[in-house]
Amino acid sequence: MSLVRRAVPEDAEELVRLRKIMLDAMSPSRDVGWQPAALTTLRRHLASPDGELAAFVVDAPDGSGTLAACAAGSVHQGLGGPGNPAGLSGHVFNVCTDPGHRRRGYSRHCLEALLGWYRERGVPRIDLLATASGEPLYASLGFERTPAPAMRLTL
Secondary structure, eight states, rough: OEEEOOOOOOGHHHHHHHHHHHHHHOOOOOOOOTTHHHHHHHHHHHHHHHSEEEEEEEOTSSSSSSSEEEEEEEEEEEEOBBOOOOOOEEEEEEEEEEEEGGGHHHHHHHHHHHHHHHTTTTTOOOOOOOOOHHHHHHHTTOOOOOSSSSOOOOO
């Protein structure tokens, strides 16, 4: 029996809870105004198993109905180019383990399932932003730092 399962719409609240933990690890904030929109988006996407977003989860082993860990990501359709004729790319944006369930390999299992999902869809390139504590896991799965600087415009 696998520890990991594909997330369903009923997992959306727990996924948002874990996302808050992950975001606070990068930059603590009391802002929770984003959570209702994230919940709506997750429920919609998780109800569509053939869609562009997927999440994989491990249930807390204590039977509490909470999640121990998750990994979520999306597929983006861009224009093709050298090395990526179909123009597909993936973005991992939510890898988190509840603090009470860390150091058990749960995030690794979730991320491996997510990477399998990308492989099934023929996605050749996957990007993510890593915290210092998450970087060893990502490196062990083959992720590498890129030389390209990132820029952002917030409208």
